[in-house]
Amino acid sequence: MSELKVYNSLTREKEIFNPITHGLVGLYVCGPTVSGESHLGHARPYITFDIVYRWLMHSGYKVRYVRNITDAGHFEEEGRAAEDKISKKAILEQLEPMELVQKYTNLFHWAMHKLNNLDPTIEPTATGHITEQISMIEKIIADGYGYEVNGSVYFDVAKYNTDFSKKDEPYGMLSGRVLDEMIATTRDLDNQTEKRNTADFALWKNAPPEHIMRWTSPWGMGFPGWHIECSAMSTKYLGSEFDIHGGGMDLLFPHHECEIAQSNVCNHKIPARYWIHNNMITINGKKMGKSYNNVITLTQLFSGDNPVLQQAYHPMVIRFFILQTHYRSTLDFSNEALQASEKGLKRLWEAYENLKKLSMISDHQSMVNTELDTKVNKLLNEFDEFMNDDFSTAKVLANMFELVPVINGIKDQHIAAGSISAETMELLKQNIQFFVEEILGLKSESETDNNKFDGVMQLLINMRKDARVKKDYATSDKIRNELQTLGIQLKDDKNGNISYVVN
RNA sequence: GGUUCCGUGGCCGAGUGGCUAGGCAGAGGUCUGCAAAACCUUCCACAGCAGUUCGAAUCUGCUCGGAACCUCCA
Known part of the structure; x- marks a missing residue:
């Protein structure tokens, strides 16, 4: 079998995947912020990394898959209302923060199961790891890379950059940014006076009494900064250096860049070896996101209850739609595209059902059509190769569609049952079943299997x-x-x- | 302005120096009581210009157009 190659955002190259510990893989994926409902854009990374998780397991690795739940609201940038997203909405909705977080966590899990994503092995919450985050911040301060101002703590990016550039690990090594240029071009924001430098980011944020989510810390009452939770939780469950860190491309900077800096100070290591980022889902060419006011939530997608939707789309159609594209390409949403996926999936699934019913009457070895037999074997054997080539689900699906006419042809007796050998038929059944259900994670759309x-x-x-x-x-x-x-x-x-x- | 990336046929999307991805839609046909489905055949392409090369959608340069990030964001 070919070796697994993954595109590493850190090196900007496709690299052969070698785990740190033989046979084991640590995978960390940035999870949802449960202050609101998940939308189509959120479906993509979780489906992408579900495929990664499934493929790694199939490749023989024991995988620890950690995906966090961000339930401690991140505040907006400085200068805006000094309250985090979760507490703000909690007031509006007359809910306890915990109640709100619970509601959206449940909804998230529901959607993940609908999409047939496997559960991560550990799903830690930010609020459950406040002490770990505080410890990490204390360490950063002790090492001279954090400073306290008025009960808040900031990371000294300039000092980090100066010191770690000597080790060839400058701030910006992941996103390709150069600190000096960033400082020169950063927009002026109000109330930046606490920071020594505009590029500095918060590790801990002081919170006034009216702020609902706050914890005691060495610096007073407050809540953790934007990025520290992922550093704390990935370190705790995967160690100071682990194999794969994943997430959406929009997290590359600043989120993952800051994670690297924090973890590097604490653990003296770049936290992950392979950084995998999925691209965005766009709608009319624009990224689907809260700030663009163009989101379609997953519940709307499944029910059709959104003005831009011409119909409801089954979760498996969404999954199939996403898998038809390589994860590093943008994927444009439209009703036409979803409807095309719906029809395509239906055709594929029906062929799969037909295949399961085909009997193994192929004992007439003399009738084997060598050309067809070879072609079928080639198409089937390429599944592994394509998955190993940076998880090319689109190509696997393309091959499956080339096999559809063969399967249907045998079923309809346009093609004689003995045209392919018994061994090939067995491989066909096994591989299609395995890749459709276990690797691509597709399942029957109908709920009437009884x-x-x-x-x-x-x-x-x-x-x-x-x-x-x-x-x-x-x-x-x-x-x-x-x-x-x-x-x-x-x-x-x-x-x-x-x-x-x-x- | 800075960093990064993209521009493929009616639509969605793989792809990489020479060998037509695939899906949906369109056209013709086979099958069928009729239809659907299925199957077969088929049309339509690599933003533009210049260069490298025996050969480029694929490499280089420029032009045009678009996107992401630089602020919470999958």
């Missing part, structure tokens, strides 16, 4: 068959057409069999 329903359908199908034999087309068409209006499609195949699909 024997009673199927029994009723078989009854109707048999009635239609009888009517057709009697040439009673009025009855046979009535059964077909009325089922159609219920969203159940009957399909006649060549040899008189009838199958059904629930739309």
